[in-house]
Amino acid sequence: MSAVADTIRNGVDTGQMFATLDLIKDQPELAKFQFRATNRWIGGAHNRSTIKGFYAAGGEDTTRGEAFEIDAGEPAILLGTDTGANPAEYLLHALAACLTTSIVYVAAARKVELTSVESTLTGDMDLRGALGVDPEPRNGFERIGVSFRVTGNAPEEKLRDVVARAQKRSAVYDMVTNGVPVVLEVATG
């Protein structure tokens, strides 16, 4: 019992973490993952994504019992009825969640026990871009501000190093800052 308990830090099984790292170093083909979402329009600004299956470590995942159903919407000022957070807000959530989990995992690997991780994200947008009324502003956020507050049983410098390492390794931070090639196909009828 205590040997198992010793490997859990910040709610992360560091024994499993290091075993996974070793396995992937030995067999890099196991590092190939594919995540997926299917989305269906419901009406107006309301649509819903279903997220369940993914490919991981050489095969299709069988551990996820139920699909996640995630509703998107827009507030009234953007012609919706607030059926969910809007897509740009979900992007902020994706970024916050990925940085947070990265901080928690890096801290666990470095024997730092965290007490709290909180963040506030802001995204500034000039809606003239997305509305197409002016060619100058871009469609998306001009900038995103991320403000973290992290506490734990380590000196300030070590906590800052954990955040810096997490920022360097976060999948969504990489995508949001550097962009990703997107290939879009359309079928009609």
Place this chain on the structure above:
Amino acid sequence: MSAVADTIRNGVDTGQMFATLDLIKDQPELAKFQFRATNRWIGGAHNRSTIKGFYAAGGEDTTRGEAFEIDAGEPAILLGTDTGANPAEYLLHALAACLTTSIVYVAAARKVELTSVESTLTGDMDLRGALGVDPEPRNGFERIGVSFRVTGNAPEEKLRDVVARAQKRSAVYDMVTNGVPVVLEVATG
């Protein structure tokens, strides 16, 4: 009643849409929006974003009654307990939702009545990047595939034009393909 009903297409009030466009053309400062998310670590890979307030059209929004609470997690193979979709999956959801709403709004503006909008998104990732075991693969998705199926009361070419215009104007598509500057601050203790 019928005058009001005539302005609703695809669940979108096109009268309000065109009024909004005219207003923003006249007063570009009303186009400044800020969206926000706050996130709190719960344990392990489990964290939760709270999304409510935003700045829009010259003031702080007062129309949203309740906050959206959105849980993130990781599946077992990524050391979590499946407390929610994972951050990279939320990024796919954000992209799917934004493209879908853009399609619906563009169609409404162009007098196209849609019957269905469905999409499947895939994101391919080599986990060696995010795990830091190999400097070569990037952290995030190497590519994202988006496959739309759109049906409605318009010829195929017009439906394809709607999707192409939506792709050109989507806020999240812009951010995911082109990237966004992110400024990250950290406080400890």
